[in-house]
Every structure is written in C-alpha cells, then in structure tokens.
Amino acid sequence: MADIDAGLLYHLPLAEIEKVMFYKRDEVTSDLICCDVKIAGKTWMFHEALGGWDLLIAHLSGLPGFRSDALATISQPPFAASETVAFRR
Template sequence: MDRITKDVIEQLPLTEIDKVTFYKRDEVTTDLICCDVAIADKVWSFHEELSGWKLLMDHLTSLPNFRVDWFASVSQPPFATSETIAFCR
C-alpha cells in the first residue's frame, strides 16, 4: 500500500476495530511511526510517510476512549520501539 484513501478508511469501520497499536521502527537515522489496526483476524499496517496518514488519524481518533496522547508515548525515547496501545475493545 502506498497511500491511505477513503476506500481504505471505509474498510476500517470504527465499530469493528478491535485494537490500535502505535510503535516505531528504527530507520538508522530516523524513527518511522507505525500503526497497526486489528479487525477480527486481520491486521492493517500503516506508517506516517504514507499519503493519507492524517485521514487515518482523523478516523481513528473517533474511536471511544482513544488515547489521544499516543504520540508522546511512542515518540520517546528515540530509536526504541515504544509500543503503545491507543485503543482496545
């Protein structure tokens, strides 16, 4: 997948999302923020460099009790995985 479109978002209905997990991948000189969205037995994986990342974030923040502080938890310390569960049903 090279971009997050409205069609992709439509395949992630809020009522069916079981878990949203954020983490970082060490890319040697930078960190890449990633997001896994679990629905039933499928996991959708995204990262911040994909076109449409903001569209995905806007969608996910509509989940009830979504952790809006996920970025602060994931971003520090640098180059550590820092996995954070932002939503779990």
Template sequence: MTISSAMLNQLPLSEIDAVAFYKRDEITTDLICCNVEIQGCVWTFHEEADGWQALVAHLSALPEFRSDWYEAVVGPPFATSETIAFKRR
C-alpha cells in the first residue's frame, strides 16, 4: 500500500470524524495501525505503508489532535493499546 497525496486528498481534515491508533500483534513484532473515520466509513493504514509519515503529518493538523499518540500506543509490547487521537465534537 502507498499513501499518496491523492489518497490524502480523499481525507479532508474538515470531514474527519475520528482518528484512532493501535497495535496489531504480528507474532514477533507489533504493527502500528491507524483508523480514520469519515462519514461512517473507516480507512485503515499501517506504519509500513509508503507515505505513513505524510499521513501522520496530515492528521496532525487536526484541531486538538493528540500529539502524544505514539507514546500511548507503543507500550506495553503486544497489547492493543488503542488510543483516540482525534474525535470531532
């Protein structure tokens, strides 16, 4: 999967309802994932996708986006550690 600028254009900040980060147990490692909810549809991304940093930068521009999401998700190992980084009020 590649997270392109065209894909990011389909995630306008004004339409994002929620952003959640979590880990998936991949047996020997954890994979950090992100769900972006827009109008009841959920887009799922993961940290190994090309463009992950661009996605995180894009989402970071949301008002009141939780900038400490990474620290909240990474520990403890192999626990889901779901963290809501943004929820529209």
C-alpha cells in the first residue's frame, strides 16, 4: 500500500465509516500496530509503518465517539495479541 495522504483520506469520508479497529501483529522482534477501517462493506487495512499514519489517526479522531485511548489500550503488554474497536456505527 502507498503512503497515506489527503487523496487516500478522501476515499474515507467520516460520515460513511462503519467501523475502526486497532490491533497489533507480532513481527518477532517488535509489534506492528494496525488499523482496519470498514466503509461501504470494504475493509481498508493500514499500519503504523506507512507514511502519513499520523494523518490517518487525526482523520479518524474526527469520528463521533472515537476512542482516543484505543492505541494505548492495545500497545501493552508487548507481543501479546490485542485488539479494540475504536468506533462502530
């Protein structure tokens, strides 16, 4: 996947997002924080190593009732499976 930019975020209008879920993947020596965004029956998958990750988080933070603590919730303990729904319509 290409980096996250305004052009990509255009395809994720807040009014149409159905669900946002954060989870982490064990990458052997580190965890990779991931985010799935469900919109119009399609799931867009992102991860923190992509350029523009901060733009995605800022965009999703505009959702009503978005759980701003979601990233902190899944980050600990390291290497343990963890996921949380940050938004659901």
